[in-house]
Amino acid sequence: SDWSTVHIKRPILFPFLYLGNNTHSSSSTLSSLAPFHHSSSYSFFSSPLKARKTDMATHSITPSRDVLESVGEKNYDNWSACLKSYLLSQDLWDLVESPEQISTIPQANAAAEDNDEIAATDTVPEVSTAAASSTISSPAWRRRNAAALHAIQISLGSDILHEIREISSAKEAWAALADMHQKKLPKDEPGAGTDQQQIDAGMMNNRNRASRYFRLVSRVREGDIEGLREFISENPESIRFQFPPGLGTALHLAANLGKTEVVEEMMEWANNEDLAIQDAAGSTALHFAASSGHRRMVELMVRKNANLMTIVNNRKIIPLREACGKNHKELATFLYRATAFTWLCEENDGKYGANILKCCILGQMFDIALDMVSRRPSMATTMDTNRCNAAIQLALMPAAFPSGTQLPFWLRWVYSLMDVRLPSPLRSSRDRGGSGMDSSEEEEGEVLGLIKSPSDYDVQKDARKLSSKPKSRFGMDSSEAIRIKSPRRPRNNDEIGIEIRRPSSTTHGKNWCNDPPSFILKVTGTRHIYDLKRVHVCSLELLDRICRHISWLDFGKLEGAGLYEAFHNAIKNGIVEFVKRAVKARSSLLYKYDKNGRNMFMSAVEFRQEKIFNLMYPLPDRAAIVSMVDKDKNTLLHMAGMLSPSAKLSHISGAALQMQRELQWFQEVERVINPMYKDNTNNDDETARQIFTRTHKDLAAAGEKWMKETATSSTVVGALIMTIMFTAAFTVPGGNNQETGIPILLNEKSFKIFIVSDAISLFAASTSVLMFLGILTSRYAEADFLRSLPTKLVIGLSSLFISIAAMMVTFCATVMIVMERRLEYVVPIILLVSVPVTLFMLLQFPLLVQIFRSTYGSGIFERKMKPWL
Numbered sequence: 015s016d017w018s019t020v021h022i023k024r025p026i027l028f029p030f031l032y033l034g035n036n037t038h039s040s041s042s043t044l045s046s047l048a049p050f051h052h053s054s055s056y057s058f059f060s061s062p063l064k065a066r067k068t069d070m071a072t073h074s075i076t077p078s079r080d081v082l083e084s085v086g087e088k089n090y091d092n093w094s095a096c097l098k099s100y101l102l103s104q105d106l107w108d109l110v111e112s113p114e115q116i117s118t119i120p121q122a123n124a125a126a127e128d129n130d131e132i133a134a135t136d137t138v139p140e141v142s143t144a145a146a147s148s149t150i151s152s153p154a155w156r157r158r159n160a161a162a163l164h165a166i167q168i169s170l171g172s173d174i175l176h177e178i179r180e181i182s183s184a185k186e187a188w189a190a191l192a193d194m195h196q197k198k199l200p201k202d203e204p205g206a207g208t209d210q211q212q213i214d215a216g217m218m219n220n221r222n223r224a225s226r227y228f229r230l231v232s233r234v235r236e237g238d239i240e241g242l243r244e245f246i247s248e249n250p251e252s253i254r255f256q257f258p259p260g261l262g263t264a265l266h267l268a269a270n271l272g273k274t275e276v277v278e279e280m281m282e283w284a285n286n287e288d289l290a291i292q293d294a295a296g297s298t299a300l301h302f303a304a305s306s307g308h309r310r311m312v313e314l315m316v317r318k319n320a321n322l323m324t325i326v327n328n329r330k331i332i333p334l335r336e337a338c339g340k341n342h343k344e345l346a347t348f349l350y351r352a353t354a355f356t357w358l359c360e361e362n363d364g365k366y367g368a369n370i371l372k373c374c375i376l377g378q379m380f381d382i383a384l385d386m387v388s389r390r391p392s393m394a395t396t397m398d399t400n401r402c403n404a405a406i407q408l409a410l411m412p413a414a415f416p417s418g419t420q421l422p423f424w425l426r427w428v429y430s431l432m433d434v435r436l437p438s439p440l441r442s443s444r445d446r447g448g449s450g451m452d453s454s455e456e457e458e459g460e461v462l463g464l465i466k467s468p469s470d471y472d473v474q475k476d477a478r479k480l481s482s483k484p485k486s487r488f489g490m491d492s493s494e495a496i497r498i499k500s501p502r503r504p505r506n507n508d509e510i511g512i513e514i515r516r517p518s519s520t521t522h523g524k525n526w527c528n529d530p531p532s533f534i535l536k537v538t539g540t541r542h543i544y545d546l547k548r549v550h551v552c553s554l555e556l557l558d559r560i561c562r563h564i565s566w567l568d569f570g571k572l573e574g575a576g577l578y579e580a581f582h583n584a585i586k587n588g589i590v591e592f593v594k595r596a597v598k599a600r601s602s603l604l605y606k607y608d609k610n611g612r613n614m615f616m617s618a619v620e621f622r623q624e625k626i627f628n629l630m631y632p633l634p635d636r637a638a639i640v641s642m643v644d645k646d647k648n649t650l651l652h653m654a655g656m657l658s659p660s661a662k663l664s665h666i667s668g669a670a671l672q673m674q675r676e677l678q679w680f681q682e683v684e685r686v687i688n689p690m691y692k693d694n695t696n697n698d699d700e701t702a703r704q705i706f707t708r709t710h711k712d713l714a715a716a717g718e719k720w721m722k723e724t725a726t727s728s729t730v731v732g733a734l735i736m737t738i739m740f741t742a743a744f745t746v747p748g749g750n751n752q753e754t755g756i757p758i759l760l761n762e763k764s765f766k767i768f769i770v771s772d773a774i775s776l777f778a779a780s781t782s783v784l785m786f787l788g789i790l791t792s793r794y795a796e797a798d799f800l801r802s803l804p805t806k807l808v809i810g811l812s813s814l815f816i817s818i819a820a821m822m823v824t825f826c827a828t829v830m831i832v833m834e835r836r837l838e839y840v841v842p843i844i845l846l847v848s849v850p851v852t853l854f855m856l857l858q859f860p861l862l863v864q865i866f867r868s869t870y871g872s873g874i875f876e877r878k879m880k881p882w883l
Contacts, residue, residue, distance in 0.1 A: 260294020
């Protein structure tokens with residue numbers, strides 16, 4: 015029939031078009047087409063002519079305004095996806111996809127369809143082929159087919175429409191368009207963009223597949239196990255599909271979201287190859303699981319495919335490194351045991367293992383770090399991809415050593431009482447091929463030391479001597495501890511050694527001393543002290559093992575091992591434990607220069623590391639060491655003349671005390687250096703004193719300002735107290751005898767306390783004011799900051815504290831006299847009076863103590879240090 019006379023009662027025939035019940039002409043119909051028809055993304059295969067008319071029945075159809083100029087564009091996929099969605103929404107897609115499987119239309123709807131109504135049904139059963147044939151010829155099927163066909167036709171350009179206008183089946187029209195699309199794609203020509211066309215085709219194919227697997231993503235996100243199982247059973251290949259752009263598989267998504275149950279279900283469907291699939295960043299699902307810290311998830315993957323442990327992503331990171339980097343300690347231990355140790359040591363010249371070791375040290379996972387260094391000592395000096403190793407990293411962590419930790423005196427006492435032992439040795443569940451020290455993995459106990467001997471004879475001799483004369487060592491007989499061992503060393507060094515090992519029963523036995531219960535640590539609030547000491551103990555043990563290794567290294571390998579860099583970093587950070595052990599292992603470090611030509615003591619003065627500088631006092635050749643100069647002809651005194659790093663000054667309160675500390679450094683270095691070098695000039699023709707004055711000019715000005723502000727504020731308080739106490743002496747409580755002028759309560763005990771405390775307060779306040787006036791009128795020379803100004807400040811603050819305390823006693827005595835010793839009133843008043851005194855003491859007393867200690871204390875220099883080398 016003529017299309018212009020078709021009456022449509024339900025808006026289901028045309029995409030995004032509602033025709034209503036009235037008769038519409040073709041021109042009015044086409045002029046009301048919705049964006050589905052006019053959008054350029056839904057038109058395709060059109061010629062450059064953008065507005066041509068063609069006859070459809072007896073009327074013309076206006077194609078879309080924006081058409082493609084060539085056939086090879088991508089909007090066939092967009093058009094087909096959108097039109098498919100529309101046909102599905104109108105229950106017409108079955109005509110295009112498979113007309114042989116047509117739903118049976120209920121008889122109740124047949125009558126309505128004879129009256130040009132189309133009934134929509136949600137679910138209908140399939141029918142036989144014979145029934146389908148009879149249904150195809152029904153009026154209802156013809157109308158639905160016409161509706162689907164018309165939806166296809168009106169979305170085409172006129173130059174394509176004439177190709178299919180003779181086709182009467184929607185399915186055939188759809189298939190014809192798909193065939194035309196494939197034929198009109200440009201053919202691959204050698205050297206003419208073939209690769210890009212293949213990429214585009216692959217991307218379009220991936221988009222279609224991603225759309226198909228969208229339900230899989232929803233199941234994973236929602237944790238719908240039943241839906242996931244059903245989908246994968248219907249689409250087994252979905253387990254390995256990679257979502258664009260480079261997002262990985264559904265397993266990647268589940269691991270990243272932490273869906274352990276989803277991963278466990280997917281493990282039933284995935285094979286080893288599926289688990290090894292990498293995303294655009296080269297990461298497997300195990301990388302995501304290790305990064306998120308889900309132990310159960312990681313165990314499932316590792317048990318399925320143990321080779322996942324050694325897959326490296328684009329950032330040169332393995333799953334173990336992901337766990338270490340996120341500080342998942344328990345998971346990192348599990349992954350370390352599951353990773354082949356030989357692979358860590360040998361793959362990529364050991365860089366992967368070196369990176370793991372460095373990361374474990376940074377994350378304070380010393381059980382792994384100690385195990386790695388014990389089994390392969392050379393790992394400690396192997397550089398990773400960032401040119402860093404365990405020795406360098408350890409030298410950058412002053413807080414991991416006792417010298418870098420400052421504790422209050424009572425916490426230091428608690429720290430000294432705790433006995434912390436090393437962690438138990440790890441056991442590898444998967445070590446293929448072993449490693450240089452793999453045999454130690456099977457041995458129980460803590461390695462206490464290795465006595466180096468030059469020959470087999472000396473080793474056997476020492477062993478027989480120690481075994482024949484048992485002596486108590488580490489709580490056991492030496493005969494139980496000595497074991498002849500040939501540890502693996504560099505191939506050019508075949509020395510034999512005696513390994514001293516404590517039995518595991520004494521090393522790792524749990525008791526209240528070395529492993530206090532958690533609840534005790536929690537109740538006493540000392541858990542952080544225990545953890546701190548454990549870090550210190552493990553760091554020192556790791557350092558000992560590193561130094562033991564470098565003592566065997568050839569001299570030419572020290573630079574490549576990063577020892578010099580680590581040594582100078584330790585000096586800069588004040589890690590005296592590192593410096594002492596390193597120098598004992600390689601005494602040549604004592605004379606090693608840095609890039610500026612400065613030895614260890616010049617660097618110690620430059621960075622104001624007094625603990626490193628103190629190591630110089632017991633050295634026999636101290637005079638030669640302190641007389642050295644750097645490449646700029648700076649002496650040790652020139653280093654003291656330079657301004658201290660701001661990080662060191664920030665630990666000292668007040669600019670005046672900072673200036674005092676700088677003067678103390680300069681004075682001490684001036685004392686130990688040869689007098690003939692005091693006036694030496696450097697390449698800039700400056701003496702050490704000139705450098706000190708120039709670099710400390712701003713600090714001296716800041717110290718002067720701080721001193722004056724402190725003195726001014728304290729003077730006001732002292733003057734006020736002095737005035738009050740002077741007045742109180744003539745207005746005594748109880749009054750005076752009118753005839754004699756003698757206080758009436760003179761013989762009262764409370765009155766005597768009043769008079770004495772008033773006098774003390776007045777005297778102390780006067781002294782305080784005079785001292786602060788002396789500070790205000792000082793000339794503020796450099797030398798004044800060393801002793802003169804701090805002394806005045808100590809006297810002034812001490813006198814002020816005494817005057818305030820005595821004033822409060824005077825007030826309390828007055829209250830006692832006035833209230834006639836009524837304790838119910840006196841006690842609360844006295845308690846209230848003590849509050850301001852206590853607050854003032856808490857705020858100012860620490861400053862007073864610090865000034866006193868820095869001025870009159872033992873100082874930071876230990877001139878009587880015992881020999882250590």
